[in-house]
Amino acid sequence: MRRKIVAGNWKMNGSKDLAQTLVGFVRSQAASLDNGVEVVIIPPAIYVGDVVESAGDVLSVGVQNVGQWGSGAYTGEISAEMAVDQGCNYALAGHSERRQIFGESDEVVAEKVQRILADGLHAVVCVGETLQEREAGDAEAVVASQVQKGLAAVAPDQWQRVVVAYEPVWAIGTGKTATAQDAQAMHASIRNVLSEMGAPADEISLLYGGSVKADNAAALFAEPDIDGGLIGGASLVAEDFVSICRSVPASI
Ligand code: PGA
Secondary structure: OOOOEEEEEOOOOOOHHHHHHHHHHHHHHHOOOOOOOEEEEEOOHHHHHHHHHHHOOOOEEEEOOOOOOOOOOOOOOOOHHHHHHOOOOEEEEOOHHHHHHOOOOHHHHHHHHHHHHHOOOEEEEEEOOOHHHHHOOOHHHHHHHHHHHHOOOOOHHHHHHEEEEEOOHHHOOOOOOOOHHHHHHHHHHHHHHHHHOOOOHHHOOEEEEOOOOOOOHHHHHOOOOOOEEEEOHHHHOHHHHHHHHHOOOOOO
């Protein structure tokens, strides 16, 4: 059965205090979650150590980005190996903010995915179309291409550590969410693409992201191909994030 995952991407938000209080609260509540969801906290890298400490062995921790290199003269970057060293087991790759603001191409995303997987982390690979691409009727083709290129070099024994997050760019931080039906249709299409690539598509968790809130999570997570969510803004509010974690049905 596929893993059910709710991951909170703090982006460039948070503090040492939030790493203690919010994560401590989520950890205390996670103990009573009976839906089998894996909860992942993805803070800015500078707070990873604090979050790992607060998370204990109840929550998983990830980084938002890694360099595509092993180690060396890359001022300002952190490596996947360092994330492992600090106790992380997840890393994002290809978030639309990295693609748009930092100019990351599909090729760079693929290199980062390789690093993440080679060093033993789970890769959460983000894909999604812009509003313009959706309105032009190109959404499925754009997303399929991002999946094919970003995951081009995944080895057969690495698929079990691949997670794909579908995040329509127009839904991120805007308050606009894809309807559960539209999100489901794209997830089914992504699963199809993965299958065509020779991946064990039915075993790969597909997360939805983009303005997931406490009041719309349950409808999204009820869809058969939506295995959880990647949560931005709402992951910074402890009660909301826990409520989203509770919205995952017991069996997907
Ligand atoms: P949002 O962000 O929930 O604030 O829309 C989601 C994301 O970018 O991962």
